Structure formats: C-alpha cells, structure tokens
Amino acid sequence: MARKSSSPTQSASPTPLTTLLKINPLPYLAFSIPLHSPVWHLVERLYALPSPPAPRKRTQPMQVLCVGLPRTGTESLQQALLHLGYDHTYHGWDIVYDDEVHSPGWAGRRKGAVITAAEFDELLGHSVAVTDAAASVFAAEMIAAYPEAKVVLNMRRDLDAWETSLDKTLVHANESWGFWIASWLDRECFWAWHVYERFLxxxxxxxxDGDMKRAIRGNARWVQREHCNMIRGLVHKDRLLEWYIEDGWEPLCKFLDKPVPKVEFPHANAAKSGWKTREEQCNKRWVERALGNLILLGLGLVVSIVVARMYLF
Structure with missing residues (x-):
C-alpha cells in the first residue's frame, strides 16, 4: 500500500546518536575520528590551499535569508531572487563552484557558536541573499547576525517526494567512492567533501557516523519539523514568509515588495537533470584532475623505487 504524503509538521522517531561530531571518512568504515581531533587539524593543514582568497567585505546589506532545508526548491529560489534583482544570491553550489575557493572558511564556522555578521561577511560579503546549505545549517546564527534581513522558510508539502529527492542527491553523493577517493587526491575536492560530507x-x-542514508531515513522528518519550529520561534511573523515551491511568484514578490515577473517561476536542480549536470561538472573539475595527480603520484613512486634500487642495492 502506498505511503501517504505527510505535512512538514509530522515527524519520524530520531535515530539514536553516539557522538554528533564523530564522522567516518566513508559511512561504512569501521573507525571514526572526532572532527575536533588534532588528526583532522593536521589533515586540514596538509590540504590547505596554497593561495587562499582574501576575506570578503560586505558591499550591500544582507536582505533575504532563505533558511529551508536542502531539496526544498533552494536553487529555484536562488534563480528567482536573482531575477528579482538580488545579486548575488548565495547558494550551496557557491561553496564548491565559487571562482574563489572559500570552502575552508565554512569548515571553520562552528554551528551553535556565536558567529558575527563580520565573520559571515568574510564568506558572504558579496551577497544580498542566501539559500540552501549555509542558510539552513546556520539558520539560527544568520538570523541573529542579520536582524534586518527578511526570512523565507522554504518547504516541501510532499515529504515522501522530499525524502526521495534527498536519497537521489545527498545520499548518492555521500556513497560515491569516486568522489571520496578524489577528495584525497585534489585539494579543492578535499574541501568540498570535507565541508559537505563531514560538516554540513x-x-x-x-x-x-557519517551514514547519510540511515540519517535521512531515520531523522529527516523530525529534523524538518524541529527546524521549521525553530525558525518560527526565532523570527517575528511580519519578517517571515512560509513558502512552498508550488506557491510561485506571488507570495514571494508580495513579501519582498517586488512586482510579479511575467515569466514562469524557475524550476532548477531537479534530481534527474540539474543535479546530474552538477555531478558531471564535479567529475570534470575534480575527478579528472585527481586522476592526473594519481598518475603523477604513481610515476613518482616508480621513479623513487628505480633510483633506490640503483643506489641502495
């Protein structure tokens, strides 16, 4: 019998946790190392970018925070906000595709700690709106840091479809051996994996334990419920819009005091199309470069062995 679609206020029982910050490099490895361990600090130093970008500075006030969870129309919202003139609107893809690689900065932000607007601005200073990963994970911190910004709580009505979308995207990436291996062979890929799969x-x-499939199946609905309730408790109703992707332009434009565009509302990053395109971009940007590094590493090893045999044996 088919499962009934659930409203965003329904939840499933949470999966028990051991230690929240113990993340396996892959979900099914038998060991875990706490992220605050000196081991990870050493690894982060080894993979530090040779020329890290300068911290950004805010050029315009932060105006809109779209704090809904992933796969709730976040990229569609980004495209809509850009169309309405909110340039730049920061999305989770910016963390990994930004021309200036600021992803290590997100690993340095600790959820639950007090993060000032100036600290967020080092990463978001060029943006007047933000959606997806950063806005959902650091929702409470951003709401406190930018008290004048309007807040959009983007949600999905069909939670069955939402879970399926999470499974086809976030879980798929989490279970990618190719991505994980490439993360050890390319600095930028390391930080993309490190920030998303070990932190956000x-x-x-x-x-x-790093197992996103088990976490999403066991926790996604109650995380959604608690997240929405937290936002409602933090933001005055006059500053908050609860919005579903099906709502389209009108409530969003009314909330932001913008005229309704005479174009169809954007629908971006579908699991079968947009996400697949992004994966192909990842392969081209990181995996191919990682393979090149692996070949060079192999050649270096062969040369070292030959030289050692010539002079030591």
Missing part, C-alpha cells in the same frame, strides 16, 4: 549535512541530519 551530517550536522543538519544528525548523521553521527
């Missing part, structure tokens, strides 16, 4: 998504969905 495990923190959001309470994946204490």
């Amino acid at each position: 998504w495990p923190l959001l969905f309470r994946a204490g």
